[in-house]
Amino acid sequence: MIRVVIAELRKLRRPTLLLGTIATVGGLSALFTSIIFLMIDSENGNSERGERVGPEELSQAMGLVYGFRLVGVFLGIVSLCIFASQTAQEYSLGTLRNLLVRQPSRMKILAGKFISMKIFALVMVLFAGALSILISFALAGRANVDTSAWTTSAAMELLFKSTLNIFIATLCFGTFGMILGLVLRSPISAIAVGVLWNLILENILAALIKSTGKWLPGTNFSNLGEGGNPDLTYRHSLAVSLGYLIIGGAISAVLFKRRDVAN
């Protein structure tokens, strides 16, 4: 399986994908973090849904990861797109047959792909986190934010937890994308369905039928990235997310193993 991981990483590190992802993730991270500090005095707010986060709040340990946490859900969407396209393109390009001739164990191919994309997602999260923190430090002075609490052990613990949570959320979104890629076998369809579902349909559904909100996959994946909240606990989101991913993963793995490779 290590051979599959190495081969997959060679595909993932191609300049168009790697640089494109770094540019996207870097851009998002820079944008969200900058808005918090540069629009700190804006009456329209500087955070989610027009909320205002002031210097006092940002001067606490949490201020270190505020921007990073905001960008978390978008990292999930980027990850969904990458996992979906990397999986589905093997069908659309016809390259799956080459892979299976060189590595007949379909489960090893699937596991190797998953592990390599996990590594890619980890690099993506770490890069976004590092950039967000750098920008936070760079803009803190301008926004009159005291950064002394950002170097305490509490801040480091928060940073570690936030990184881990965002990574878990990113993996959940990515796995969701991979399942769509395996089922739909078309990168465009898989990405379109995944993005539409998570960014639009879930919100409409949750608005129409309030009780569905806590059971929807995207809502729970995002909640994992945010570390949970009083209305939707981390434990609940973890259980729901695992449920979706285990069932979806099992169905797609069976399809991948048994389905004829006829294109």
Place this chain on the structure above:
Amino acid sequence: MEKVAISASDLTKIYGERAALSHGNFVVPEGSICGFVGPNGSGKTTTIRMLLGLIAPSGGTATVLGESISHPEKYLPRVGAMIEGPAFYPALSGRENLKVLAELGGFPLSRVDQLLAKVDLADRGGSKFKTYSLGMKQRLGIAAALLPNPKLLILDEPTNGLDPSGIQEVRGIIRDLADSGTTVFVSSHILSELEMICEYLVMLREGKVIFSGRTQELLSGQKPIIVAKPEYDVDLTNLAKKLTDSGFNLSISDGSLHIEAAQEASATINRMAFEAGITLASISVVLPTLEETFFEMTGDSK
């Protein structure tokens, strides 16, 4: 007894109501070059995919290099294949594409540059696959198939898109491999190419194997044609009538009579022409080509 590289016994694949391959029985002797021919949709690619473990048969069995196709992991490390044209990652270079497959199969990366040189892509190995011409893509596909230094090479239309010199190069590669003991199972639409290099043939029609054996056996089993060309074109119909009246089956093509008859009939035809006052500019006996035999057996029209 001849060792076999591929053996299919009642191999069947059914899609819904349609049998893509029905009870296919054939063998490919080890070390041979075996052509795989049949009209489009006759089941060639389906058969190749079953042999490579990509699709599961609906019935029957087959072995490849002595192992059942239900365990492709036992023989695929010794098999090279190019199926239905070259499929690679467009954004990766030719070299990177080969490295992906080399890493996957556990082959030394040093083979990549050797193979790029072998298929005349050494100077374009660093270019992205999407910038390759059809011929270059095809050559990269052949290089990928050669990665494992295969005991069995399965090629599906390897000369598609190649220019005449490219076709000659591929023919040379196939011959070199066969000389070194590799079995080559190759499908192609260019039947004259197959006739030149294949000692064995498997012929399909509508999902059924209609011939499996030596190429020579197939061709020698066909009726020879006597081609007679009168000195003057005006004598063509006159001679044709005389021969038809005497019970010969014939057709007129390119100013010549094509008469279905054994070689011994040449003297009779020559005499009949002489008696009718017709001088023959030439008379020769030709065996049908593989292409003509193929069209006759498959019932396909040119």
